[in-house]
Amino acid sequence: MEALAVQGLSRSFGSLVVLDEVSFTVGVGRIAVVTGPNGSGKTTLLRCVVGADRPDAGEVLVDGRRAYETDAWVRAYVAAALDDIDFFPDLSVVEHLELLAHAHGGSADPVPEVLTELGLDRARDQLPATLSSGQRRRLALASCFVRPRRLLVLDEPEQRLDVRGRAWLADRLRAERDAGTAVLIASHDADLVDAVTDDRIELGA
Amino acid sequence: MTGSDTSERQAVAADVPTARQLRSRLRQARRRHRTQSVGDLLTDVYMVVLFGVMYGVAFVSNAREYLDSPAAAAADAGERYWIVVAALVAVAGLGWQGLRSVGPLLVVPALQSWAVSSPVDRAAWLRPRFVVLLGGAFGAVGLVGAVSALVDRVGAGVDLVVAVSGAGVVGVAATALAVVAQSSRVGRWWPRLLGVGLAGAGAVLTVGVVVAHFTGGGLVRPSGSVAVGLLAVGLPLAVLTTALAARSLPLVDRAALTTGAQFANAAATAAVMLDPSLLGGLLESRRWRGVGRVRSRRFLAGRRWWVLVQAEVRRLRRHPSAVPAWVALILVQYAVAVAAPALAGSAQVIGAYLATDRLTGGLRSLSRSPGLRRALGGDDARNQLAHVVVPGVGAALWWLATLPVGGPSLGWVAVVMVSGVVVAAYRAGTRPPLDYDTPVAHTPFGVIPVGLMTQMLRGWDVVAVLVVARLLLS
Numbered sequence: 001m002e003a004l005a006v007q008g009l010s011r012s013f014g015s016l017v018v019l020d021e022v023s024f025t026v027g028v029g030r031i032a033v034v035t036g037p038n039g040s041g042k043t044t045l046l047r048c049v050v051g052a053d054r055p056d057a058g059e060v061l062v063d064g065r066r067a068y069e070t071d072a073w074v075r076a077y078v079a080a081a082l083d084d085i086d087f088f089p090d091l092s093v094v095e096h097l098e099l100l101a102h103a104h105g106g107s108a109d110p111v112p113e114v115l116t117e118l119g120l121d122r123a124r125d126q127l128p129a130t131l132s133s134g135q136r137r138r139l140a141l142a143s144c145f146v147r148p149r150r151l152l153v154l155d156e157p158e159q160r161l162d163v164r165g166r167a168w169l170a171d172r173l174r175a176e177r178d179a180g181t182a183v184l185i186a187s188h189d190a191d192l193v194d195a196v197t198d199d200r201i202e203l204g205a
Numbered sequence: 206m207t208g209s210d211t212s213e214r215q216a217v218a219a220d221v222p223t224a225r226q227l228r229s230r231l232r233q234a235r236r237r238h239r240t241q242s243v244g245d246l247l248t249d250v251y252m253v254v255l256f257g258v259m260y261g262v263a264f265v266s267n268a269r270e271y272l273d274s275p276a277a278a279a280a281d282a283g284e285r286y287w288i289v290v291a292a293l294v295a296v297a298g299l300g301w302q303g304l305r306s307v308g309p310l311l312v313v314p315a316l317q318s319w320a321v322s323s324p325v326d327r328a329a330w331l332r333p334r335f336v337v338l339l340g341g342a343f344g345a346v347g348l349v350g351a352v353s354a355l356v357d358r359v360g361a362g363v364d365l366v367v368a369v370s371g372a373g374v375v376g377v378a379a380t381a382l383a384v385v386a387q388s389s390r391v392g393r394w395w396p397r398l399l400g401v402g403l404a405g406a407g408a409v410l411t412v413g414v415v416v417a418h419f420t421g422g423g424l425v426r427p428s429g430s431v432a433v434g435l436l437a438v439g440l441p442l443a444v445l446t447t448a449l450a451a452r453s454l455p456l457v458d459r460a461a462l463t464t465g466a467q468f469a470n471a472a473a474t475a476a477v478m479l480d481p482s483l484l485g486g487l488l489e490s491r492r493w494r495g496v497g498r499v500r501s502r503r504f505l506a507g508r509r510w511w512v513l514v515q516a517e518v519r520r521l522r523r524h525p526s527a528v529p530a531w532v533a534l535i536l537v538q539y540a541v542a543v544a545a546p547a548l549a550g551s552a553q554v555i556g557a558y559l560a561t562d563r564l565t566g567g568l569r570s571l572s573r574s575p576g577l578r579r580a581l582g583g584d585d586a587r588n589q590l591a592h593v594v595v596p597g598v599g600a601a602l603w604w605l606a607t608l609p610v611g612g613p614s615l616g617w618v619a620v621v622m623v624s625g626v627v628v629a630a631y632r633a634g635t636r637p638p639l640d641y642d643t644p645v646a647h648t649p650f651g652v653i654p655v656g657l658m659t660q661m662l663r664g665w666d667v668v669a670v671l672v673v674a675r676l677l678l679s
Contacts, residue, residue, distance in 0.1 A: 014497020054460045069458045072221070072324035080322075084463070086314030090238040096319055099234060103227050103323035105220030127238075143318070 001028045002064065003151050003182030004049070009058035011044050018044050021058065024201045026151070026182045031173055032199040034186040040204025042186035043083065046155050049184065050080040062151060076104065079149035081140045081157065087128035093139055094124040097146045104147040114145045117168070134160045141169075151182045158189040170195040224329035227320055261352060268356040276547030283424040287414045288544035295407025297379070302400040304383040307472075308465030309338055310457055317463050328454040335384065335454060339377050339447065346376025354432065364432070371435030374443040381446035387461045388453035408533065411540045418543045479661055480639050482573070489566075492525060499523055509583050510591035517567045517595045527563045531599065534560040535606050542610035550612035550679050551672045553604070554622060558668045561600040561630040568592040568634035589635060596634075597627045618678050625671040633664025 004026040011019040018041040026032040034042045047053035049060055051069025060067045067074045087096060094115065098108040115121050118138040123131060131139065137160040144152055158166050166189065173196045176183055187193050193200075222230070271277055310331055312321050321330060350372025354365055386396035417424055468487065475484040504512045521527055534556045541552040571577055571592055581588055604611075604623050614622075643656020659666075 012497065013494050016497030051459050052463070054458075069460070070327055070456050072326065075322060076221070076324040084314065085318045088235065088315045088319065090235050095234050099231060100319050100323065102222060102230060103320055103325055105222065105324070147323075 002026065003028045003030075003062070004032075004184060005061040005064070006045075006049065007059050007061070009045070009048055009055050009060070011041070011048060011053065011055050019048070019055070019203075022201075022203070023058075024199075026184050026199065028150075028182055029177055029180045030198045031177050031183040031185070031196045032201055033193050033197045034184065034201045034203060035188075035193060036203035042203055043155055045203065046080070046082060046153055046184070046186055047084075050078055050082065050153050052080075052082060052084060076148065078151045078153060079144040079147060080153040081144050082153075082155045085140045085143070087136070087139070089127065089129060092125045092127060093120055093131070096128075096139065097142055100143055101146045106147060110146050114142050117145075117172075118142050119165070134162065134165070137161060138165070145172075149181060151184065152176055154183070154185040156186055156188065158187060158192050166192060221324045224325050224332075227323070227325050228330075228333075231320060261348075265352060265355045269358065271545075272356070274547075277545070279546045280544055281418070281424070283426045284414055284418055285544040286426040287424050288411065288540050291407045291410035291414060291540070293407075294410060295404050298400050298403025298405070298407060301379060301383065301396075301403060304380065305386060305396055305400065306465065306468050308387060308462065308469070309380055309383045310334055310387060310462060311465035311469055312462045313466055313470065314463060317459060317466070321462065322459070326455075327457065331454045331457060332451075335450065338384075339380055342376040342380035343373035346379075347373030350432065350435075359432075364430075367430070367436055368432040371432035371439060374439035375435055378439055378443040378446045381443065381450040384450035384457070385446065385453050387465075388450075388456035388458075408536060411536055415536075415539045415543055478639065479657065482569075482636075482638075496523060496525065509581075510587060513567075513581075513588060513591040514594050517592055520566055521564060521595060524566065527566070530563045531560045531603065535603065538607040539610050542612075546612070549610055550614065550675050553607055553611040554626065554671045554675055555668060556607065557600055557603050557623070557626045558629050558664070560603045561596045561626055562633055562664070564596040564599040565592070565630050565634035568596070568631070572635040573638070589631075592634075593627065593631055596630050600626045600630070612679060614675070614679055618675070622671060622675065625667060625674075629664045629667035629671070632667055636660070636663045 002025045006025070007023050009019055009022045010017070022041075022045060024032065034045060036042055044053060048055045049067075051067070051074070062074055062077055067078075069075065091099070094111060097111045097114065101108050101111060115124055118141060120135065120138055120142065123135055126135075128136065128139075137157075141154070141157060144154070157169055161169060170192055173183055173185070177196075177198070183196075185196075312334075321327070347369040350368045350370075351365060353372070354368035359365060359368060383396075386393070389396065414424060416422075468484075471484045471487040475481050504515045538549070538553055538556045541556075542549040545552075568589060571581075571588060578585055578588070600623050604619060604626075608619070611619075637660075639657065639660055641657065643654060643660070646653045646655045
């Protein structure tokens with residue numbers, strides 16, 4: 001069963017072709033890792049998959065159905081942490097997560113556990129302006145875990161995480177896979193890639 | 206898709222709150238930490254309205270005074286009318302492109318990340334914004350209609366209401382149409398064509414009026430009220446496009462909502478920080494991203510300044526709008542000379558400055574980047590001078606092209622003016638980042654940040670001196 005299918009996806013900026021008819025699938029309970037050198041289009045690919053950018057050609061299918069970001073079902077299905085996340089300056093860490101859990105029709109019950117898991121317990125009442133870049137990254141990741149999801153899309157999730165954080169991330173991704181979530185990540189971290197990859201998607205090769 | 210699949214899919218989003226519930230929850234959460242009171246907000250609104258009314262009244266009375274003066278009588282009323290129409294058509298085209306750049310519907314990135322990315326009904330979330338947007342469009346464009354009508358001395362009663370309504374419904378129609386365009390999937394050509402078409406039509410109309418002026422072809426101002434015509438055409442159009450836009454709301458996607466938000470955010474920051482370069486940087490980045498790839502070639506060997514000049518010429522050729530804007534400003538000068546000949550001399554100085562400023566991209570990049578200066582090596586002043594060659598040639602050519610419509614002046618005055626314009630463009634191009642820790646002056650009108658204003662007006666200060674000199678020497 002395919003949670004995600006990308007077919008003939010192309011994206012250009014002016015005359016620069018960044019993605020040229022990229023096709024791949026990610027099965028349910030599988031981890032697919034997008035690798036490639038800088039500028040090979042990893043982030044652009046992920047942005048097109050989650051609907052943050054519009055491809056020039058090709059299509060994205062989620063659970064066999066054409067995925068449009070305007071479809072509420074797709075937004076419920078796909079959890080994503082890309083580099084474009086932003087925060088309300090006047091809401092605390094815990095308030096951000098509770099708001100998101102509520103917006104997805106859930107309760108705030110998983111929030112304390114996710115905060116603990118990501119080491120954000122002590123920062124729960126801090127406003128975003130006081131967070132370090134690593135803590136902001138953890139909060140972005142936490143936003144994916146306080147809500148239901150079938151497909152998890154992460155762009156270089158290891159960025160700004162310390163050694164313990166990276167070890168936790170590998171464990172967490174494996175747990176997601178075991179729970180039946182399909183995972184699509186872009187990464188430059190060879191250790192993380194080796195530890196979690198089921199399928200590799202090479203760009204710019 | 207099977208029936209069980211369908212029920213499972215619906216179950217994913219079964220307990221999702223309504224847009225109203227989520228908005229309410231977010232508002233409550235934010236209210237707990239908010240420091241700005243309603244009084245502060247009302248004070249801000251009062252100040253904006255006060256300044257708007259002050260400047261509006263001043264503009265209307267000055268425009269009326271000019272139109273009653275002997276200087277205005279030098280222009281043909283029919284030609285002036287059609288130049289104004291051409292300008293409004295061109296501005297409508299540019300305004301349409303501006304609307305498309307901003308969105309016009311947008312959500313701030315934080316809202317996108319933590320609320321709009323959820324399965325909450327997209328149309329219900331956007332509907333209140335859509336209503337406010339249309340109201341704002343009616344108010345803003347209606348205000349333009351009111352000012353135009355007052356300058357044209359229409360009566361203060363029904364005629365003024367018709368003028369406001371006529372302009373307002375056109376604003377609503379354009380904004381609603383922009384929302385329809387925003388919901389279009391990639392590849393739709395008509396939004397771009399509409400913007401380019403309107404701007405092009407304005408330019409063609411201007412050329413037509415200018416040619417008619419110089420060939421002696423008379424133009425007459427049509428009888429009948431423009432406002433009534435706008436209302437008659439605009440009202441059904443506004444109803445139709447609003448209905449289409451309302452139906453399109455569920456199709457406005459994240460890419461469309463956040464692209465405009467970046468632009469609006471940069472514009473707001475630039476306005477608050479009084480630094481247009483903050484917005485310029487984003488525009489520049491988007492412009493070059495749109496170009497994507499270029500054909501790289503080796504520079505002809507030579508001294509550093511020669512290579513820098515070549516690079517500047519190459520940048521100019523690749524810039525999608527620098528040369529078209531430079532040419533368009535020549536047309537604007539001809540239009541001013543036809544519609545308001547008394548202002549042609551001053552307009553020529555301002556136009557030359559604006560045209561030359563379009564050519565100083567290299568100078569601006571160099572001045573704002575210490576890293577780039579270090580990497581280039583050599584003497585900073587010489588490197589900057591190398592980047593003045595192209596703007597200097599551009600200024601001289603622009604002046605030559607507008608010489609027939611620049612008003613009477615002596616030969617040496619032209620040399621002084623062109624040199625002054627280049628100096629002004631150089632000053633603007635080498636403007637350092639704003640320093641906010643500057644002296645202020647306490648005046649009966651309040652505290653005025655003199656140091657900040659001096660920095661902001663760098664470049665324009667020389668232009669002001671040139672305009673005064675031109676008036677005295679003509």
